[in-house]
Amino acid sequence: MPTPFSPTTRFAAASAPGGLPLLGHAAALLHRPHEFVAGLPAHGDLVRLRLGPLRAYVVCHPELVRRLLADDRTFRPGGPLPDRAREAFGDGLAAFPATAHRHRPPPPALHHGRLPDHAAPMAEGIADATARWRDGDVIDVPAAMCRLSTAVTARCLTAAHERAGSPPPGADRLTSPGNRLRRARQDLREFTRRLTADHRAAGTDRHDLPSTPLAAPDEDGRPPSGAEVHERLAAFLPAGPESTAATLSWAWTLLAANPAVRMRLHTELDTVLDGRPARLEDLPALPLTARIVSETLRLYPPPWILSRTATTDTELGGHPVPAGATLLYSPYLLHRRADLFPRPDRFDPDRWLTTARPAPGARTPFGLGAHRSAGDAFGTATAVLAIATIAAHWTIAPTPGRPVRPTRGPSLAPRPFTATLTRRVR
Template sequence: MLGHAPSAAQLTSGIAPGAHPAIGHGWQLWRQPLEFLESLSAIGDLVEIRLGPQPAFVPCHPEIVWRILTNDSVYDKGGPVMDRLRDFVGNGLGTSTHQDHRRQRRLIQPAFHPALIESYAAVMEDEISTLTRDWKDGQEIDVFPQLYGFALRTVTRTLFSTTVDAETIEVVRRSFDTVFNGSFLRMLTPPTLRRIPTPANRRFQTAVKNLLGTVDRMIEGHRKEATDSGGILPILLGSGSGPDGQEMSNAEIRDHLITMLLGGGDTTAAALAWALHLLSTHPEAERRLQEEVDQVLGGRPAEWKDLPQLTFTSRVLTETLRLYPPGWLLTRTTTQEVELAGRHLPPGTAILFSPVTVQRRPDLFPDPHAFDPDRWLPEYASGLPRGAFVAFGGGARKCIGDTYGMAETVLALATIASRWSLSPVSGVQIRPSRLSVSLHPEHLPLRLHARR
């Protein structure tokens, strides 16, 4: 059963202890990022931390979180994390400022029309079958890389109307992994040091170059085909897509595609990987999931028409996103003087936002570390305040692919559960990849067991 949020009139602020002179709270964020962020709500509803020498404010109350997410003209995209993301994502939909975002969203929104998402389901179903085709009873698999390949193939086929080979998939995966795993440390590093040709900086620049080059080749290949087969890429390539009715440049299109590859690849795979991990360690939840898919599917793969009946499957994924939100750390910047929880923040103040700070609050979610899909039964979830669950963000900048992502993950999880059970591999500690932009397991081996 869900608890109740504190009254907005009682909002408090505080300062996190333990900052180091040079790196601020970077050590805590590197060592135990989720635990550190989760602990801040006990200090106040708005908590000041340090990112290197720079102060940043972390909202830990759903009322403040919702205010920030739904007013992006005042709390605009910016700050250390966003600035580093722009090093390789550019000015895509996820990183663009308020000034550009509305036009970009209007341009891309048609590709996420419900009727089109339903048409994408056939590709999702096909790629799920490809994912599990070579699985064998008793086999041990490293879950995240396999799920990442599935998600990336799906997003390129559905949204870009392009099929990519295994080599391209691996280049994109390695590039994202290198770039993301270095992004937080680069956030704390002064610009002059980021330009020094250290091994880490060279790896970062090589990964960015490989990623940009791969996406450029996808764009050029589609230009040569000159076909309108649906998805985002044909929309972006169409005349009148850009400002003042001009065609968008390859660089502008590339920024949007990289954003979609990130959202449709890494984050989708992360959510599925954590769901399989949680099910492998919670046999009662796995049993209930299998009962549902057996009744609904009868041994066949999941299809779009089955989604309304896969209610427990959906709750499993929602609870997974509560515990392990893939977009776990973002920053925004105030564009004018504001007051939050009694603190006056000048223009240019960095706001560090993490769903973890509200989604693991014990007053909102009793026993917050417990994996309990029934938290999301309507009679309980309806009592949640706005801003208590923000894995997809909120307001005008809510994830444009939330419906797409939930459909894909529900279909994948249901199909896998109808045919396979997965168990943990003993002696392996499962933990999030440290300081990656996306919260995914660092290493998640699971053993397959074919269901008879």
């Protein structure tokens, strides 16, 4: 993939056309948000919008996105999107300032090095979520994938307790299919408080998710407070399962629409797994499965639009940005640029076979730098294992005649849709 800029690149600024009196571009962003945002690079690299009384800038060029996210002192996380997340969950990972990340690193249990600690709970969570599936069942796919990803997270949260034979108080509420984490903040706070207290009392690293915020001291060696641990876990719990569920749901629709890719996937799974569930150690032998997840994240990045706020009068790409300005950037927009990803609307897992890397800032499903999601490795591994385990035994066919549409909002989740399960005969 070519690098679309050089040190001498001149970045163009412009105002988006078509604003309405009073509303500005709010109507377009409300009624056709993805198409509207994806079309903005045609007008400039830094595009000004009017959203009612709010003036905002959409950062459309990958190099400017890289600069935006690299300079967290000038462009802090904030604005209408993170502020809503902060109201719900506190200053957790979903809305954590980069300076806080630097003083207290993201939980190491969510990174590649500690994924083996979660191998068994991941497999158990996937098995739990699919145990009652029957040939011919019709399922609500996003709901089923949400149950699966929540079961995996819950298993990893409580794995050490279950090995000790004592599930933590509140675990039943966390794994209940009817539970809504966003509507149960008090239950969640109590759950994380009890987990934190139990882990502090044990005084050992249990190699599960709650252990690692406790093991992430700041630069002065101070351990995190109970509130900080809660905020980290509370931010991860809703965001992690929801993002993984959305990725899995979109993957099944893409595989259903691309039978040639699905047949190649089945060949890979039959060869590597030979009928057994996928294990973490299988990941290196499942390259096509991993590319399917990468391509799904390119087409449907779960947080599709995010915002920053300028803390002072500044510039971006040589153009003035006033203090207090809202700046929006969109992984969806970047991933749909034809100069960055040829034939961007096509589902093509093999585009990731190329040795050329996307330009810095071009691929941002998990953010960049200090703001990169701490759960990217955990969520990606869960998605690859889930697709491998499920596709080895099941075909998921969305109900014909009902196009799958994304929800409206900052998360690119699909609206509820149904599909028929068919057991595969190898």
